[in-house]
Amino acid sequence: MTGVTPEAFVLGLSAIGAAVVMFVGFGVGLAQGLATGKAVESIARQPEAKGDIMTTLITGLAMTETSVIFALIVSMVLLFVNPLVGKL
């Protein structure tokens, strides 16, 4: 383990952290798929309510997406701003 400076170690772990954070996408993708499937079922059952269902679905998907957007922000801060290197 010669030649690994503390800066390089922290940068590498930051990159791993950024990748781990994006695992939030797993849950959010699952949830959005379930919600869209339910919406398709409702439209098939009641085609006349399509407009209302679509509006509610898009608003709900946007709310669900919030957590993955926060994960994206955290991972971008880890990758591009490198706040942890300054604490060495």
Add this chain to the structure above:
Amino acid sequence: MHDIENLGPRIIIWFDSGPLKGLYITETVFWAIIVAVGVTVFALLISRRLERDPKGAQGIAELIVEYAYKIVGSTMGKRNLSFAPFIGTLFLFLLFANALGLLGFRPVTSDLNATFALAALVFILIQYNSIRSRGMKGYLHHFCEPYAIMIPIKILEEFTFPISLSFRLFGNILAGVIIMALVFTGLGYLSEGILHLPIPLLEGGFPLPLNAFFDIFEPILQSFVFSMLTMTFIAKAIASHDDH
């Protein structure tokens, strides 16, 4: 195209001396002003000579206004139609501000300052309408419903809404900007460094579907979501008063 090493908006105008020393204008501020002035001039030019039978640009303007009133009426109820001009303006501004990537410029909303300013505006609007419809006493009282012990959670809830609203728009648009920059850099490396093409041929056609998604579909969707959430939360702040 955008530089991957430096993700922030570029500073294009700065003052080295004089009374404005230290002040600088980034490209997103510049484009925000241009979009705002452009939308205003469009509205003024069209509303100057209104005709009974709309044709040309007046038809488009009437379509936009009609649609804004329809959406506000169906989401917030017929009593709150007075919010339609604000929501329509917000939607138009966000639409053009998000879609600037189509022309190769940096979208205004890929700057956190822009989205946070808009979310702060919405936050003030929500609180003002909440106080106006409930009265000061009712406004303070609604924080301790249903139980007084939930006051911290209620206050936290009020403040997380604008933060999540601004980060949602910012994150979506910035993700598009980053992916487009990565694709263009990769294609440029491929066509110049490996294939040695005399003209950057690969950058011509391949990014087109991505452009259509990130610069046409995503801006429309995100401006719709932003105005939709604004409408829902303003309506919630007003409507819960009538239930009691």
